[in-house]
Amino acid sequence: MIPVEIQENSPRFQNFVAEESNEKRKVNLDLLNEVREEARIKVEALKRRVEYKSSSKLRPQQFQVADLVMRKAHPYQLENKLSPKCTGPFRVNEALGNGAYTLETLEGGAIPCTWNATNLKFYFS
Secondary structure, X not given: OOHHHHHHOOHHHHOOOHHHHHHHHHHXXXXXXXXXXXXXXXXXXXXXXXXXXXXXXXXXXXXXXXXXXXXXXXXXHOOOOOOOOEEEEEEEEEEEEOOEEEEEOOOOOEEEEEEEHHHXXXXXX
């Protein structure tokens, strides 16, 4: 209760019974572990539903050697908000597994780092 309720004799203050309040508090403390366990179970169920939903929509992209792809542009390559978000085209030189690919330019020059499939998309001419 706030101090104003005590001074003004509000209905909440007039109907307050200390023993009854203490018993209710003890009952709530006894049920606290059950409430926590129920909340933990609900959180786990929610996590599983979210994981299932997101994994059901996931379509992993796989590229073959010699496929033409575009790669995501680095932030320093973007001059303004209307700049193209992808650069390329590039040719897939080698598939390393787990979604990692090495790329080369169309003239045959190798690009030094590897790229993940999430940063690549097919190039359609």
